[in-house]
Amino acid sequence: MSQAGPGGTMLVAGASGVVGAAAVEHFARLAEWRVIGLSRRPPDPAPTGFEHLGLDLTDPDACAAAAEGLAGVTHVVYAALFEKPGLMPGWLEADQMRTNLAMMRNLMDPLARRARCLRHVSVLQGTKAYGAHLHRLKVPARERAPRDPHANFYWLQEDYIRAAARDAGWSFTIWRPQVVFGGALGVAMNLVPVIGAYGAICRELGLPFLCPGEHDHVIEAVDADLVARALAWAAQSQAARGETFNITNGDVFVWENVWPAIAAALGLEPAFGRAVQLSRFLPEHAPAWERIVARHGLRPIPMAELLGQSHHYADLLFGWGARGPLPATLVSTIKLRQAGFGDCIDTEAMFAKWFARLAERKVLPQARPER
Numbered sequence: 414m415s416q417a418g419p420g421g422t423m424l425v426a427g428a429s430g431v432v433g434a435a436a437v438e439h440f441a442r443l444a445e446w447r448v449i450g451l452s453r454r455p456p457d458p459a460p461t462g463f464e465h466l467g468l469d470l471t472d473p474d475a476c477a478a479a480a481e482g483l484a485g486v487t488h489v490v491y492a493a494l495f496e497k498p499g500l501m502p503g504w505l506e507a508d509q510m511r512t513n514l515a516m517m518r519n520l521m522d523p524l525a526r527r528a529r530c531l532r533h534v535s536v537l538q539g540t541k542a543y544g545a546h547l548h549r550l551k552v553p554a555r556e557r558a559p560r561d562p563h564a565n566f567y568w569l570q571e572d573y574i575r576a577a578a579r580d581a582g583w584s585f586t587i588w589r590p591q592v593v594f595g596g597a598l599g600v601a602m603n604l605v606p607v608i609g610a611y612g613a614i615c616r617e618l619g620l621p622f623l624c625p626g627e628h629d630h631v632i633e634a635v636d637a638d639l640v641a642r643a644l645a646w647a648a649q650s651q652a653a654r655g656e657t658f659n660i661t662n663g664d665v666f667v668w669e670n671v672w673p674a675i676a677a678a679l680g681l682e683p684a685f686g687r688a689v690q691l692s693r694f695l696p697e698h699a700p701a702w703e704r705i706v707a708r709h710g711l712r713p714i715p716m717a718e719l720l721g722q723s724h725h726y727a728d729l730l731f732g733w734g735a736r737g738p739l740p741a742t743l744v745s746t747i748k749l750r751q752a753g754f755g756d757c758i759d760t761e762a763m764f765a766k767w768f769a770r771l772a773e774r775k776v777l778p779q780a781r782p783e784r
Contacts, residue, residue, distance in 0.1 A: 420445030421487030595637025621684035626731030663757030680780030
């Protein structure tokens with residue numbers, strides 16, 4: 414294997430996920446890093462300058478065997494995730510929590526024994542740490558708040574990492590990103606391919622490009638590329654050691670207000686007036702998607718493989734079936750900025766970037782203005 418540069422050897426667990434894929438791509442561009450991406454399937458697209466290790470983290474024997482070749486790892490981004498079909502119901506189930514803890518232990522226990530040079534681990538959480546899936550948040554949610562008293566695999570993994578780091582002498586950073594948007598396909602929570610496929614089907618069928626949910630619900634997004642840059646910062650910054658950080662794009666949005674920019678990025682006209690259940694709409698129109706793929710010469714990705722579980726996540730974020738106003742889910746990013754990472758991106762520009770990238774990869778058709 415090649416020798417690491419001055420940055421070290423970065424192992425990204427969950428390399429095909431929305432954060433993991435962005436992290437692999439970002440670190441692979443940095444000359445000082447050797448990058449190993451670990452996942453059951455390779456990231457899409459697979460960047461040059463990285464090594465992929467196919468591994469099922471639920472298999473402890475396979476993880477122990479793989480650790481034999483990971484002795485040179487100096488840094489880890491742990492972005493692996495197990496979710497059940499239907500997504501949200503599993504968030505409350507103890508077996509799903511135990512599985513996510515077991516996956517982390519299966520990797521980190523043998524890795525920590527082999528990787529004597531391990532220096533830092535970044536772990537991904539999210540706003541469920543504040544109970545966003547259970548109750549209204551205290552706005553803005555801050556990292557210094559007491560741990561929200563609910564069962565969550567975040568707490569199981571965090572307690573494990575804190576104990577392991579204390580015993581072994583390496584450091585860690587806990588990340589709580591807002592809603593992440595990126596280029597990964599077939600994952601649990603990424604609305605970019607969901608909205609892109611929805612727009613293409615609306616054009617194909619001559620349907621209005623309706624905003625699926627028109628609630629006055631102020632939320633925050635975070636670009637997967639921005640998260641990747643934050644991970645690179647944390648890998649080298651003393652200010653990140655042992656800390657927990659919220660991270661967002663730096664602005665806020667309401668779906669109804671951002672919908673015209675989303676429509677423009679897809680070459681469509683925005684429409685309003687009726688809610689759309691995307692978890693039902695998209696599977697029902699899989700035949701239309703197949704026609705779109707054939708007509709535009711797109712990669713032959715079936716609807717189910719394009720979406721993963723993300724269409725269920727879309728219903729949650731667009732407030733499908735909500736009765737009454739949706740609660741605000743806003744977090745403070747003051748702590749991260751004061752620590753030294755102040756990068757940001759306009760959310761409307763973020764949407765345009767990701768739709769354009771999926772079109773370049775022949776996942777979505779090229780946008781063209783409506784006549």
